[in-house]
Amino acid sequence: MNFDPRFSGRKFTSVGTRPIRPDGIDKVTGRARYGADFNMAGQLVGRVLRSPHAHARIVKIDISKAEKLAGVKAVVTAADLPDLTDGDAAMYDVLDNCMARTKALYDGHAVAAVAAIDARTARQALKLIEIEYELLPHVTDVDEAAKHTAPLINDAIFTEGLEEKPVKPSNVTKRSQFGHGDVHQGFGHADFIVERSFKTEQTHQGYIEPHACVANFSSDGTADLWVCTQGHFVYRQHCAQLLGMEASKLRVTSSEIGGGFGGKTHVWAEPVALALSRKAGRPVKLVMTRDEVFRASGPTSATSIDVKIGARKDGTITAAEATLRYSCGPYAGSWAEIGAMTAFACYKLDNVKTVGYEVLVNRPKTAAYRAPSAPMAAFAVESAVDELAKKIGMDPVDFRIRNAAQEGTRSSYGPVYGPIGIGPTLEAVKSHPHMKAPLGKNQGRGMACGFWFNFGGQTCTDLNIGMDGSVSLAVGTVDVGGSRASLSLVAAEELGIDYSQVKAIVADTSSLGYNDMTDGSRGTFSSSMATISAARNAIKILRERAAQMWDIAVDDVVWEKGHAIAKGEKHGNLGKLSLKEIAVESGKTGGPIAGHSELVADGAGVSFATHICDIEVDPETGAARVIRYTVVQDAGKAVHPTYVEGQYQGGAAQGIGWALNEEYIYGKDGRLQNAGFLDYRIPVCSDLPMIDTQILEIPNPNHPYGVRGVGETSIVPPLAAIANAVSNAAGVRMTHIPMSPPRILAAIEAEREWSK
Amino acid sequence: MVEVTLWGSLAATAGGNSKVEIEAKDIRELFRKLAEQYPGIEPWIDRGIAVAIDGTIYRDTWSKELPEGAEIFLLPRLAGG
Numbered sequence: 001m002n003f004d005p006r007f008s009g010r011k012f013t014s015v016g017t018r019p020i021r022p023d024g025i026d027k028v029t030g031r032a033r034y035g036a037d038f039n040m041a042g043q044l045v046g047r048v049l050r051s052p053h054a055h056a057r058i059v060k061i062d063i064s065k066a067e068k069l070a071g072v073k074a075v076v077t078a079a080d081l082p083d084l085t086d087g088d089a090a091m092y093d094v095l096d097n098c099m100a101r102t103k104a105l106y107d108g109h110a111v112a113a114v115a116a117i118d119a120r121t122a123r124q125a126l127k128l129i130e131i132e133y134e135l136l137p138h139v140t141d142v143d144e145a146a147k148h149t150a151p152l153i154n155d156a157i158f159t160e161g162l163e164e165k166p167v168k169p170s171n172v173t174k175r176s177q178f179g180h181g182d183v184h185q186g187f188g189h190a191d192f193i194v195e196r197s198f199k200t201e202q203t204h205q206g207y208i209e210p211h212a213c214v215a216n217f218s219s220d221g222t223a224d225l226w227v228c229t230q231g232h233f234v235y236r237q238h239c240a241q242l243l244g245m246e247a248s249k250l251r252v253t254s255s256e257i258g259g260g261f262g263g264k265t266h267v268w269a270e271p272v273a274l275a276l277s278r279k280a281g282r283p284v285k286l287v288m289t290r291d292e293v294f295r296a297s298g299p300t301s302a303t304s305i306d307v308k309i310g311a312r313k314d315g316t317i318t319a320a321e322a323t324l325r326y327s328c329g330p331y332a333g334s335w336a337e338i339g340a341m342t343a344f345a346c347y348k349l350d351n352v353k354t355v356g357y358e359v360l361v362n363r364p365k366t367a368a369y370r371a372p373s374a375p376m377a378a379f380a381v382e383s384a385v386d387e388l389a390k391k392i393g394m395d396p397v398d399f400r401i402r403n404a405a406q407e408g409t410r411s412s413y414g415p416v417y418g419p420i421g422i423g424p425t426l427e428a429v430k431s432h433p434h435m436k437a438p439l440g441k442n443q444g445r446g447m448a449c450g451f452w453f454n455f456g457g458q459t460c461t462d463l464n465i466g467m468d469g470s471v472s473l474a475v476g477t478v479d480v481g482g483s484r485a486s487l488s489l490v491a492a493e494e495l496g497i498d499y500s501q502v503k504a505i506v507a508d509t510s511s512l513g514y515n516d517m518t519d520g521s522r523g524t525f526s527s528s529m530a531t532i533s534a535a536r537n538a539i540k541i542l543r544e545r546a547a548q549m550w551d552i553a554v555d556d557v558v559w560e561k562g563h564a565i566a567k568g569e570k571h572g573n574l575g576k577l578s579l580k581e582i583a584v585e586s587g588k589t590g591g592p593i594a595g596h597s598e599l600v601a602d603g604a605g606v607s608f609a610t611h612i613c614d615i616e617v618d619p620e621t622g623a624a625r626v627i628r629y630t631v632v633q634d635a636g637k638a639v640h641p642t643y644v645e646g647q648y649q650g651g652a653a654q655g656i657g658w659a660l661n662e663e664y665i666y667g668k669d670g671r672l673q674n675a676g677f678l679d680y681r682i683p684v685c686s687d688l689p690m691i692d693t694q695i696l697e698i699p700n701p702n703h704p705y706g707v708r709g710v711g712e713t714s715i716v717p718p719l720a721a722i723a724n725a726v727s728n729a730a731g732v733r734m735t736h737i738p739m740s741p742p743r744i745l746a747a748i749e750a751e752r753e754w755s756k
Numbered sequence: 757m758v759e760v761t762l763w764g765s766l767a768a769t770a771g772g773n774s775k776v777e778i779e780a781k782d783i784r785e786l787f788r789k790l791a792e793q794y795p796g797i798e799p800w801i802d803r804g805i806a807v808a809i810d811g812t813i814y815r816d817t818w819s820k821e822l823p824e825g826a827e828i829f830l831l832p833r834l835a836g837g
Binding site: 090160161163174175176177178179205261262263265334337338341368369370371372411413414415416417418453454455456457458519520521522600602603604702712 | 761763764765768803808810811812813814815816817820827829831832834835836837
């Protein structure tokens with residue numbers, strides 16, 4: 001990679017402005033094509049049969065009657081998706097999750113699928129598939145599952161990371177530990193200690209668009225997949241591996257995406273659709289229902305977390321410790337590990353220890369959800385931090401400022417920080433008018449901090465200059481939050497042209513080199529770096545072409561504000577050549593002009609946020625309403641501030657739903673009771689106030705413009721900020737998320753009872 | 757020679773050492789020599805290890821040089837949303 005990613009401190013013309021997004025009109029007029037909007041001639045309708053049992057051995061599957069039904073073109077089971085993972089345990093889990101093999105591991109686990117000429121026939125065919133199950137004991141609660149007496153979900157799993165190798169299998173798949181110093185000694189120096197246990201329930205990402213795809217397998221062994229995804233290149237790799245194809249023979253095109261939030265980083269139905277198409281010899285469209293989305297696609301972990309923090313009278317934290325148990329669904333994961341890494345990342349601590357336990361349960365396979373695992377850890381830690389500040393008698397913001405990590409601090413997860421923004425976000429909150437606004441009756445204010453790593457990754461971008469001077473930017477990171485607008489601004493900035501001259505598209509997997517998916521808040525960070533590199537490569541060619549047109553040496557040509565300029569007195573009579581003037585002549589100066597870039601965009605800067613929340617609690621019903629909410633977050637550099645603010649507001653809105661209402665509710669039979677938006681309540685517009693935002697810009701030294709990721713950090717503080725606000729409003733510490741009306745009412749009544 | 761700090765769980769695969777010294781000029785050589793000296797680390801490298809150099813996390817740039825005296829910290833390679 002011949003590219004210098006270091007922050008240059010340049011002044012911007014286009015970056016930082018707020019033009020209209022290129023995909024906006026199509027989206028508001030209904031013309032944009034989402035996953036389910038793609039259709040092919042002769043396509044079949046795919047439907048999946050799912051286990052109604054939480055845990056059951058599959059004794060026998062008989063598909064013969066379904067296959068004989070008129071209009072049915074293919075029926076697939078695990079036999080049609082054989083294990084080709086070659087010892088790759090993680091991919092085997094993905095395969096088993098797509099189609100159960102020996103056991104159904106949760107209510108909703110796919111066990112068979114059909115492709116038929118219409119939906120009615122497909123549904124009829126599902127009813128004709130006969131499955132004999134042997135029911136097994138199940139466990140859905142994370143604490144229950146971690147007990148030695150719990151039903152075993154996978155008897156081949158022995159806990160990793162223990163000092164002594166276990167002799168018995170367990171639902172606890174892994175123990176991980178982070179920290180430094182001596183917490184025992186640190187607690188010995190504390191004047192005040194807070195020790196509490198917290199729980200959070202499982203939530204779904206709640207994207208509006210269900211999973212949808214069209215798969216078309218050709219008789220020559222190649223295939224196409226049109227799909228709603230956060231990472232079409234990754235989907236290509238995974239689907240090809242599971243179906244035994246060469247990746248190059250599968251072309252994947254990503255549709256517009258109606259929300260992903262981490263849930264569309266994993267394949268679910270796509271390998272099944274491809275298997276159906278391969279068997280039927282026709283295109284197959286597979287769209288999940290909302291019920292299926294809830295029952296079978298990516299919720300986050302349910303958690304159980306113990307926190308202990310000690311501090312001196314002067315407000316200095318002397319030790320901090322947490323034990324975190326995260327549910328993974330029925331397959332091994334590293335969710336508690338991430339929680340253990342992020343839990344205390346906001347603070348400067350001499351003595352800190354976190355231990356994470358990954359726990360198997362009979363629920364859907366846990367998937368990433370926006371800053372995965374961090375919000376739950378932040379809820380527990382920031383609740384305890386607030387309580388400790390109160391105990392000491394300090395303002396909660398001042399207490400956090402006193403203990404905030406800064407450049408040079410050893411992070412709780414290991415490395416020493418470079419320049420970071422936790423201190424500035426806290427200072428901004430301290431002086432924010434929101435903190436001084438009066439509160440009414442039954443109202444409470446809370447605040448909390450949050451951290452997320454942000455990632456980069458493999459990125460490939462093409463920038464083509466048309467003969468009319470227009471610029472086409474082809475990127476491989478799916479646009480989940482307005483990145484086409486942001487990347488167009490970056491191309492305009494580098495080339496020195498107007499934003500309206502640039503059109504960005506998301507290219508398919510056959511048109512561009514490999515790109516990692518849009519996760520880890522990497523879309524704009526990574527692809528802007530690749531766009532800058534591609535634009536600079538194009539400028540090199542533009543200078544060469546201008547030199548040809550002038551018949552002078554290329555070293556005498558510089559690029560300024562969208563024009564080639566001949567420098568030096570000897571060229572004083574030459575006027576400027578615009579990008580368009582050079583492009584028009586390109587056919588006579590060497591052909592098309594383009595810039596390409598392929599790079600690994602590492603060095604994403606960590607990100608911090610601090611949120612303020614005002615809540616009103618109805619003491620009679622326990623209902624809580626957010627009446628004011630403010631997000632302060634470090635963006636590094638906000639390329640398109642409106643979409644940065646949108647990310648801040650979106651994270652807060654999702655966090656509000658998670659904090660107050662959203663929860664997977666399982667019956668004693670292990671079946672999900674609320675697999676629909678009527679019973680699983682996400683916030684709607686009328687539930688939310690206008691969410692105020694403040695963007696801070698502490699440049700990331702590892703990006704030419706200083707960009708950090710912004711998409712995830714905003715969901716980290718809300719659970720804690722809202723819990724602190726509810727606790728202050730209700731006069732009782734809330735320790736269980738979501739704080740739904742019955743839970744708040746029960747806490748208020750228990751407090752009243754205790755006070756008598 | 758660089759000093760490399762291993763996170764808690766990884767240290768167990770290096771005989772309980774949380775800090776090891778390795779003669780390596782870049783991340784690629786670091787991983788190769790770690791696997792030679794501590795074979796138990798190899799499956800972890802295959803699964804993915806991130807390297808923090810003076811606080812900046814690198815996940816894929818195996819050509820990244822390890823400056824003399826830099827703080828080198830190995831971390832699990834994490835997923836994002």
